[in-house]
Amino acid sequence: MKKPTKPDPAPTSSAKPALPPSLAKPGRVSALERALEKVARPKTAAPAPATPLSGAAMTANMEGLVTVTGRATDVDALLAGGLGWLEGIAPYDIAAVFIREGDALVLRAARGPLAKAEHLGHRLPLSAFPGIARTMVTGRAQGFDARVHGTEGDPFDALLGFEPGHACLVAPLKAGEATLGILTLDRSVCSPYADGTVQLVQMYAGLLGLAIDRAAKAAELERLKGHAEARAEWLEREVAPRPTTDAKKPSSRGLREAHERARQVAPASTPVLILGETGTGKERMARLIHGLSPRANGPFVKINCAAIPAGLLESELFGHVKGAFTGAVRDRPGRFAAADGGTLLLDEIGDLPLDLQSKLLRVLQESTFEPVGGDRTVRADVRVLAATHVDLPAAIAAGRFREDLYYRLAVFPVTLPPLRERLDDLPELAAELLVDVAARAGRRGLSLGADAIDRLAEHGWPGNVRELANVLERAAILCTGTVIGAAHVEIPGAKSSASTITDAAEPVTMAEASKVHIARALELSKGRIYGPKGAAARLGLKPSTLQSRMKKLGMRYVD
16 A cells, blocks of 8 residues: 555636626625635645646536536436536545445445446445535535545445545535435545535535435426326226225125225225125125225226236336337326225236236335336235135146245135026116116116016126126117016026017916926925025025025925
8 A cells, every 4th residue: 555645735726716697695704615726725734636626617517517407307307417516526436325225325326437337226234424414414515534444444445445535525415404415526546525525515515416306306296297297197097986985784705804904905005805795796896996095085996807917917016217219209107106005906817927927026015116128116005805706726836827926815715606696686687787788878878677686687798787788788688668567677598588488378478487496496305495406506596595585485495
């Protein structure tokens, strides 16, 4: 190690540097002017540096920073330019900005002959650098010497291996009372920075800290604006009704149990896995959970994982940044960002590609994600509901679904029974659906006749509620009056239809036909309702459903 020399002298100049009009005030001497005068004042005892610094150049660079402080919106661009302006104020081999993250400082930007891209992300635990921590607390810049280097080292010891006693300067980045991080300057020469240079860099760091704070807030406002625009876009596109709280209790036992579980889990933020055959009303159940939750006033956003191509699904979920791919002309938030503070329904979760399943698992565990093409972590407060008709344990065994994601989603599963197992709810459900389908068909005020209800009750409903809605919409179009009858109920694929009876004989009522059908099943099962060979199993009904229907028809049963 070469012997330390005297501190780097300030540049010599016989004339006081002139401040630009934007900084100078008539009749007053500013702190900046005093600092520049101190740096520019000749010191007879110190030798002149090899390359004198220009006071005018320093003033121009400071003026540029003051200007950008008022309009900066991009933190990375600000840091890249800010460290460049610093070249005219103080010499360095590497200048760096460390931003505070918890109890550590993380290298965010670096410039100079020794700076390398792989240095970015270098972490400094504050507990290992008490001198730097003290600088952040006091708010005063400090030039480090061999004594300090010998006790706690240098921020770049792990990367560059400077000799003890090399020139090092640390200045805090302040924004009001907050300390955002530090600005560091390092030179290979064994000579501390002059006091005037330390003071000038401290003023520079103060301006840079304000600029960083303003740019970060501007970026956050831009992000929130994008989220608001995305929410408005989805609302306009989906025109979705407000989530229901469905105060009425369903008649069937299976659906009552599902509704009760929904009410139990609604107040929590726990993920819910909604299971059931296709068309059983899983989205409706998700809206019920959202409507009963503390997030009811927040957004309810949905996405069908099976309806979007795999190549676009990641962008739809997590958003993308400008330039991430061809056609990405602007930053666009995804569904998670749009659902911030509310609920996101991931429908058909069983069809989510494997590579996205790992990213979804991270969101569920940490509430953070990165947009496509971005390197910034975004935090979102979203309650996730997932729905599927896929047998997920079988998909796990086949390697199509992650087991850890399944257990994270299935903390509180809710299973919806198929429509054929809850026909007791059919009259009320059909009447409720008819209101919506009649409005779409332009036939408001329609109602269902008793014979139409009986006709609907005969079908097995493999398509569940969705199929029922389609049948009712078709009936609303066919009906010319105000009451839909059995003749208007057309069920594609059904074995018989009331509208196609052509026998000359007078047809029996649906109630009488049901009695005959049930009596025949009881006869074959020797009067038994329960069991694998009982009447309920022969008719494809739950025993409780068959008993309820027999009671309604006035039939006695002994089991």
